[in-house]
Amino acid sequence: MTLYKFIGERExxxxxxxxxxxxxxxWWVVFDADGxxxxxxxxxxxxxxxxxxxxxxxxxxxISFNMKGRVTGVELAKSATTKGFPSK
Numbered sequence: 431m432t433l434y435k436f437i438g439e440r441e442x443x444x445x446x447x448x449x450x451x452x453x454x455x456x457w458w459v460v461f462d463a464d465g466x467x468x469x470x471x472x473x474x475x476x477x478x479x480x481x482x483x484x485x486x487x488x489x490x491x492x493i494s495f496n497m498k499g500r501v502t503g504v505e506l507a508k509s510a511t512t513k514g515f516p517s518k
Contacts, residue, residue: 434459453478
């Protein structure tokens, strides 16, 4: 299981081309990866149906994905301590 370091988030909410409401959060994380000097950074889309823990930039998290690469769960890593990231 990969350990990710949370570095930021942005909420999103919009109507797609089919007229459906889409809402969630974009999270930016960094992690160690083979062949990368330093750490690799990724933007991960988390739908509003997924519960996310209160996190601060620098906290370690674990993220679960399904076979299609979609987020299925997010947990604060056991080694992390957090005071909470303001959520809206």
